[in-house]
Amino acid sequence: MKPDSTTERGVGIALLERLTEFRLPRVLQIKERVDHGERLSDDDVEFLELVLADSANAKPLVDHHPELEVIAVKLIGLYHHISETALANEVQSSSAGVSDSTRAP
Template sequence: MTGNTSDEGIITVLLERLTTQRLPRVLDLHARVERGERLSDYDIGFLSQVMEDAERAKPLCDRNPQLAEICTKMVSLYGAITSRALANEGGDADR
């Protein structure tokens, strides 16, 4: 790692969590909203927690440039999910 060496353990844990827990769930939510489904309160709570975690991890990403691409892609994915979920909610209001 080219950043702060004390970050290595944290990065390892966060990447493990991302690949085994967060990413599979986020990809499932993305597929669901792309099909026009609505998010449950539980799903919204999950995304809220993920966004809070991403905000807390921002300094880590800033200190370790090799993480920039994955951090950017994940935030973009969260944005796409929330935008589409909002559109799905609005579409039902017209019915």
């Protein structure tokens, strides 16, 4: 059964509120830390996995509302940047001989 427009609108509003109030601020904090050379903590990895799962759940809404695609593409770019930068930080940290005990909390 296809959701009616009121239900879909409510879901969209809830997803955007969660994004702006909770997800995006933390993602931007993580970005800032990895941009300064820090490694991801286990909590950061769990959070990013949760955010990516949420993104998959939001895909049908974005598919039905192409105007949201701009936001989705920017978020994907942000997650990609964080992943690539975090990986580079891990590689640099490993090649410098830094132990896991220095991993960010």
